[in-house]
Amino acid sequence: MSWNPFSRLSAPKKTVISRTAEREFEKEVKKLEELDEVTRKLYKDAKRLVEANNAVSKSERKLTQDLLTSALCQGEDTLHRNVEEWDHAVVTLDLHSQDLNAATQKTLIDPMKKFNSIFPNVQAAVKKREQSLQEFQKCQAKVDKYQERDRTGQNVVKLDQSKKSLALAKEDFQVQNSALVEDMPKLYESRIDYFHPSLEALIRSQVTHNTEAYKVYSELSSTLCGLKNYTDDEYKSRMQQTLSEIKALSITVDD
Template structure:
């Protein structure tokens, strides 16, 4: 909500509502604006989360396919079997990834979209309240004008007519004003009860996905290194030593 109903233009009639009351409501509307913006951001973040998950799966699959098509796999049967085991594991992981994406959609994207759908009607209510306030202020000023005039028959009739119009304008405004002052805080406070179950479910889905991914990669790792007793540091040292040996070859030495 970028429109600010509390910005008064110069020359406006004196408001029938105290500035303190307007400031209190203005603070509630500001909170609502921030909540609206946060909800729209969370909706977009959820969609990006799904896209990133899909991108991760595609990137990993591309690595596997490039390895399978490389000369390394074509000349080393054991290495090819290891990469094929990785490929098979990725197929299983794709199922878990899709399940996580579905849960992100259900627990985050869709709820945020529905929640954001509340704000246009709230903005409409705020505008309606502002219009009622303007009508009330204008009618009050007109009534005051006739109150200051001489009590002639014609002026008394007009005063009575404007008094009825003022009462109707006051009643309309008070209905709009009371509804907003009561319901805006309830809407803002209700965000926790709305968001919490969604994000609880999202965290549980992430935990389940990460657990299954760990199990799957652990099985692949066990198959790849079942004949190796090297620690992680020893493995890194061996890789570095092999790389240094290749760099020391005469064909790799710069002239």
């Protein structure tokens, strides 16, 4: 959602600040707007990652549970024992998945949510500064108008009042503008120091999870297939041979 206030339908021809300064300010606002969009997307993607991890664990557990209660396993003791071993491995791996999800929540989702909470305040400050700028320009226009009029007593009074209003409007704008000009680049530059530890911690958690998953499935493979003495190439060869034998089976149906 865009929150850049600079797409005004009719900008005044005469401005109280230089167009160069205003363009530089707009660039900083645009950078923060894009950063806002990126962090919100990262937050949503991280939540989907947790949901996907949960879905994978639930799907594999359902698969093993369905097999254990199926007629296929009921009449085959060896197959039943193998599926039980698989089910135990799935339960163990699910614990590691829960640890990964907890780490993702702590190292990425929560920090992103906290970082995203900053942008509504920035948006409000930018809009307030824009309103202050409009008031500044309005007061300047009044001063210009009365300066061009005849110096009657009434016009002199109105000019004096307009100048006082202009001084207040200018001071208010300068305070708000100076704060944003100083703080917005700092906020943008801080993103690296803020994001880097989160992403590093997430990657380490994923490495830990994947390492444990490899151990669990390696032990399961050895238990089910007795492959402790087989290399990967030998295992692939045996699998291919089995598949070839299955394809060669001839199934007939009696009339």
